[in-house]
Structure formats: C-alpha cells, structure tokens
Amino acid sequence: MFEQTFTNIDDVLRKEAGCTTELDYTEQTSWLLFLKYLDDLEQERAIEAELIGKPYEFIIDQVHRWSFWAAPKKTDTSSTLSKHGKLDDDNALTGDDLIDYVNGDLFPYLQSFKQRATSPDTIEYKIGEIFGEIKNKFQSGYSLRDALEYIDELRFKSQQEKHELSHLYEAKIKNMGNAGRNGGEYYTPRPLIRAMIQVVKPKIGDRIYDGACGSAGFLCESYDYLRRGKLTTKELEILQKHTFTGKEKKSLAYVIAIMNMILHGIDAPNIIHTNTLTENLSDIQDKNRFDVILANPPFGGKERKEVQQNFPIKTGETAFLFLQHFIKILKREGKAAVVIKNTFLSNSDNASRALRQELLSSCNLHTILDCLGGTFIGAGVKTVVLFFEKAPFDSAQGAASVQGMPLFSQGKPLTEEMATQKIWYYQLDPGRSLGKTNALNDEDLREFVELQATFAESEHFDFAQCKNAWLVDIADVDWETFDLSVKNPNKVEESRLREPQKILDEIAALDAESAEILTRIGGML
Numbered sequence: 001m002f003e004q005t006f007t008n009i010d011d012v013l014r015k016e017a018g019c020t021t022e023l024d025y026t027e028q029t030s031w032l033l034f035l036k037y038l039d040d041l042e043q044e045r046a047i048e049a050e051l052i053g054k055p056y057e058f059i060i061d062q063v064h065r066w067s068f069w070a071a072p073k074k075t076d077t078s079s080t081l082s083k084h085g086k087l088d089d090d091n092a093l094t095g096d097d098l099i100d101y102v103n104g105d106l107f108p109y110l111q112s113f114k115q116r117a118t119s120p121d122t123i124e125y126k127i128g129e130i131f132g133e134i135k136n137k138f139q140s141g142y143s144l145r146d147a148l149e150y151i152d153e154l155r156f157k158s159q160q161e162k163h164e165l166s167h168l169y170e171a172k173i174k175n176m177g178n179a180g181r182n183g184g185e186y187y188t189p190r191p192l193i194r195a196m197i198q199v200v201k202p203k204i205g206d207r208i209y210d211g212a213c214g215s216a217g218f219l220c221e222s223y224d225y226l227r228r229g230k231l232t233t234k235e236l237e238i239l240q241k242h243t244f245t246g247k248e249k250k251s252l253a254y255v256i257a258i259m260n261m262i263l264h265g266i267d268a269p270n271i272i273h274t275n276t277l278t279e280n281l282s283d284i285q286d287k288n289r290f291d292v293i294l295a296n297p298p299f300g301g302k303e304r305k306e307v308q309q310n311f312p313i314k315t316g317e318t319a320f321l322f323l324q325h326f327i328k329i330l331k332r333e334g335k336a337a338v339v340i341k342n343t344f345l346s347n348s349d350n351a352s353r354a355l356r357q358e359l360l361s362s363c364n365l366h367t368i369l370d371c372l373g374g375t376f377i378g379a380g381v382k383t384v385v386l387f388f389e390k391a392p393f394d395s396a397q398g399a400a401s402v403q404g405m406p407l408f409s410q411g412k413p414l415t416e417e418m419a420t421q422k423i424w425y426y427q428l429d430p431g432r433s434l435g436k437t438n439a440l441n442d443e444d445l446r447e448f449v450e451l452q453a454t455f456a457e458s459e460h461f462d463f464a465q466c467k468n469a470w471l472v473d474i475a476d477v478d479w480e481t482f483d484l485s486v487k488n489p490n491k492v493e494e495s496r497l498r499e500p501q502k503i504l505d506e507i508a509a510l511d512a513e514s515a516e517i518l519t520r521i522g523g524m525l
Contacts, residue, residue: 002161005153006168012146018137022176027252029172030259031134032151033165037262038127039066040156059124064109069093069101071152087149098141107131121270126258129273133251159265166220166263173215173256187214188296188339189375192385193221195445196337199367199387199452202226202292204235206243209290211276211297211325213246216257218294220264227265239266245290246271277303277321280310281328289331296339297322299381313358315351320344323355323386327362330390336363342370342382345484356482360420360474363388367452370427370486374434384486387452391419418474424455427468427488467491 013025042058042065049056062068072088093101114128138144155161173187202208202222210218226239244266248254254273261269301318308314311324319340330336344352345368359365367387376383430444451466467490477484 002154002164002168005150006172009147009150012143012150016138016140016143018139023252024137026172026176026256027134028137028147030255031130031136032147033154033169034130034255034259034262035066035070036151036154037156041267043067044157059127064106069106070148092145093141094145095141098144099136099138102136102138102144107136120272121268123268130255130258133273134255162263162265166260169260169263173217173260188217189440190217190221191440191442191445192339192371192375193217193294194225194442195449196294196385196387197222197225198449200292200294200335200337202335204231204238206291207245208243208292208294209245209329210293210295211247211329212295212322213248213257213271214253214296216246216260216269216271218296219244219246220260222292222294223261223264223266240268244270247274247276248272249275276325277307277310277318279325281312281324284328286331289329289334291331291334293326293330293334293336293338295322295326299341313351313354315355317351320351320355323359327359327390330363332390332392334390336389337385337387339383339385342384342486345384345486348481353482356484359386359388360418360482363390363419365420365423367424367426367455368484368486369448370425372428372430372434375428375440421474423472423474423484424452425470425472425486425488426452427486429468
C-alpha cells in the first residue's frame with residue numbers, strides 16, 4: 001500500500017544535498033512522519049469530540065499544524081475540520097520560503113514545548129525534546145515540498161495501515177544499520193531479538209526495560225509478542241501505559257525509537273532521553289526495578305571517570321557498566337537477556353573477573369547463546385547473549401567486595417555462594433556465513449529456541465540430539481579466573497592445515513623420487 005511512497009521519499013532524499021547517509025535519510029523521514037502522525041491523531045480526536053458534542057483542544061496551534069503549512073488543502077469552509085482534497089497550491093509554501101519557515105518558525109515553536117510541558121511523560125515534552133535535538137537538513141525547499149507531499153499520502157488511521165508503516169520503517173532502520181559501523185549502533189537483527197523474547201517469555205503485567213534502547217527494537221518486538229491473541233480492554237491499557245520503558249542517550253536514536261514505537265501501536269512511548277550510566281546504582285530502589293530486561297548495550301565505548309564512580313566495579317568499558325546497571329535494576333526473580341561481546345566471558349582483567357563473579361553469584365546465568373560472526377553486520381566483533389534470572393535472595397558476595405582478589409572469603413563451599421549452578425551453552429551454526437546478502441533469519445534460531453525450552457523445563461536434557469549444545473557445572477569453573485569461554489566439547493578439533501610451502505616442498509620431493517625411479521627402470525631396459 002505505502003511501499004512505493006517510501007521509495008519515492010528515499011529518491012527525494014538521495015537528491016538532497018543536505019542528506020548524504022542512510023542515517024540522514026532515516027532522521028529526516030522520522031521528523032516528517034512524526035508531525036504527520038500527530039496531525040492525523042489530533043484530527044481523529046477532534047472528530048470524535050465533535051460527534052459527542054465536546055470541544056477539543058489541539059496540542060499544536062493552527063498555523064503550525066501539518067494540515068496548515070505542510071499540506072494545506074482546498075477545504076469545505078462550512079466545517080471546522082479539514083477535508084482531504086487537492087493541495088492548495090496558492091497557500092502551500094515552497095522553495096526558500098518553505099526552508100525559512102521550517103528553520104525560523106516551525107522548529108523554534110516545537111522546541112518551546114519542552115519548557116511549557118507539565119512533566120517529562122507528556123506528549124508535549126516529547127515534542128519539545130525531539131525538535132530540540134533534531135535538525136532540518138533539507139537545503140532545497142523544492143525537495144522538501146516533494147517530500148511533504150509524499151509523506152502526506154501516508155495514513156495512520158487503521159491498525160493495518162500502522163502495521164504496514166511499521167514494517168517499512170523497520171526496513172529503513174535495517175538499511176541504516178547495514179550502512180556501516182555507526183548505523184549498526186541502532187539496529188539489532190530482529191530474528192535474534194525475537195529468539196531472546198521467546199526464551200524470556202514476558203507476560204502481560206510485566207514491566208519491560210531497555211536502558212540502551214537504540215531504535216527500540218526490543219520494546220517493539222516485545223509489544224508484538226504480547227499483542228498476539230485476544231486481549232481485554234484492561235490488558236490493552238496495561239500494554240499501552242504501564243509496560244515499556246526505554247532510555248537512550250543519542251538524539252537520533254531517541255527520535256527513531258519514539259517513531260518506531262508509535263508505528264507499532266504505542267501511542268505515547270515511554271522513552272527517556274538520558275545517559276543511563278549517569279544514574280548512581282545506590283539510588284535504585286525496589287519501585288524502580290523491572291520484571292524483564294532485554295538489551296544490546298553499546299560495546300567498545302568508554303565512559304569518563306566520574307561516570308565510573310556510579311558503579312562498584314570500576315571499568316571504562318560501556319557494556320560492562322550497563323551489565324552492572326541491568327543486574328541492579330532487575331527485580332528479584334526477574335528475567336533478562338543481554339547481548340555482549342564474547343570477550344566478556346574470558347577477559348582476565350580484575351574488573352571483568354569481578355563482574356563475572358557478580359553475575360554468577362547474584363543471578364542464575366542459565367543460558368549462553370554463542371552468536372556467529374556476521375550476526376551484527378558491520379560491527380566486526382563476535383557476540384554472545386546472556387540469559388539470566390535475578391536470585392530471590394541477596395548474593396553473599398556484594399560487588400563492592402569483588403573488585404580486589406582473592407574473590408571469595410573462607411567459609412561455605414564456593415558453589416553455595418552462587419545463584420548459578422549450571423550453564424547451558426548453545427553455539428549457533430546456521431551452516432553458512434552471515435552477511436548483508438545472507439542475514440540471520442528466524443529459521444536459523446528455531447533449534448536454539450526449541451532446545452532451550454526443553455532444557456529449561458527438564459533437568460534430563462538429551463545432549464546427544466545436538467552437537468551444538470552442552471552443559472557446564474559451576475563447580476567446574478576456574479575459581480580464580482571465572483573463565484566462561486565458549487568451548488564446545490562435542491566438536492572434534494580440526495587438524496591444522498599445513499603451510500603452502502611445505503606442501504610444495506613435499507610435491508617437489510615426490511617428483512624427484514618419481515624421476516629417480518623412472519631413471520632406474522630405464523636403465524634396466
């Protein structure tokens with residue numbers, strides 16, 4: 001229905017001098033989509049109010065509404081509500097006039113909402129936050145006019161329309177993720193997200209959290225997972241208002257996350273624009289904790305010393321700080337699935353060892369999924385997914401006492417200190433290399449999801465049925481290093497290939513030997 005419209009918008013953006021990357025294309029499409037969505041929403045609410053004889057107070061004043069400046073129509077003046085019709089060319093701004101209006105009037109007006117909003121969870125605050133961070137990158141008012149007219153063809157009225165728009169928008173995010181290293185920060189492969197959700201199994205009433213939400217892929221997919229089946233009005237309200245929380249530091253990702261959740265069906269997304277790591281762990285109380293955490297925190301980044309002071313285990317590695325945050329903010333018996341670099345399992349520095357001990361002692365790390373290289377296109381690192389549940393009790397060894405070595409005090413057997421007793425490993429092997437043209441799909445993860453469910457429900461798992469799965473008892477872990485490296489005992493180590501020069505030397509020697517034999521035979525004739 002709308003696929004050609006998105007293609008046309010992309011064509012306009014590619015010709016625009018101010019937009020040079022997939023990130024630019026997604027950013028500019030996002031703010032235009034947001035304003036069109038907001039106008040459709042307000043028009044719908046105004047019609048509903050008119051039908052029951054009540055007044056409706058618009059959030060956006062008349063001269064700044066989409067239907068006034070972006071797509072003015074020839075309307076029936078007998079009604080206060082806009083009627084869909086042909087573009088009113090006489091009143092539609094274009095060229096330099098349009099750029100001047102957007103940069104000098106529209107954006108300052110929308111930015112002012114943040115100061116006037118009553119609280120951060122209002123739509124007014126989010127409007128101000130979005131347009132305080134994003135910039136109009138259109139330099140040609142004629143290109144912008146073309147884009148506005150294409151965007152105006154899109155409709156947000158029915159669930160079917162929103163569903164199609166959400167898929168098209170996800171495709172844009174995926175393209176942005178495939179565009180290079182920076183784009184990959186915003187995109188986690190959806191098949192991997194869906195597999196993580198199927199293992200964690202969130203339910204209606206759970207509070208679901210992603211403290212590094214990027215484009216909100218985990219929250220959107222969780223919504224789709226929970227939305228299946230027939231829900232009551234109360235359950236739908238819980239999903240809309242009391243289930244999802246995301247935090248995001250980067251401005252572009254924040255805007256994309258809000259738009260993505262809106263298109264998936266969340267009318268007022270609870271996405272907070274903040275650096276999660278600036279929050280002090282000691283300030284987290286029970287009321288702040290969540291039932292489910294699903295996340296792919298950024299890896300490879302570094303945080304300043306003052307940020308590290310918020311954490312008992314001091315490290316500059318961003319992903320390790322996020323993992324501490326997730327452990328702390330997870331409710332007792334809450335469930336989590338977190339993507340992290342595979343080097344976390346084996347790094348020998350004190351912080352890494354201490355964090356592994358903290359995870360094993362305070363949570364039941366029941367499953368580790370070893371992802372194939374190429375799962376994250378353009379990232380250039382191998383990753384694992386940690387599946388864990390918070391222990392119903394406080395760990396005997398607090399993280400603050402873990403930073404130094406030796407790690408354990410005398411007394412109880414070491415295994416009694418641990419919430420984790422056994423770890424089930426699964427090594428993903430789709431039987432092919434992964435890349436842009438051969439991306440991860442749901443079928444690649446089907447065996448993992450099915451076998452993990454079998455392992456989770458029964459202590460008697462038949463490891464003979466799968467050479468990619470194995471179990472590690474916590475008693476067999478090295479207590480000095482806490483090395484949790486992926487070491488598949490079911491795979492026979494392949495013989496090392498010989499050096500090419502050695503092969504050539506051997507061929508030459510065989511040739512010489514053959515020549516000598518032939519010479520001897522010739523002498524016998």
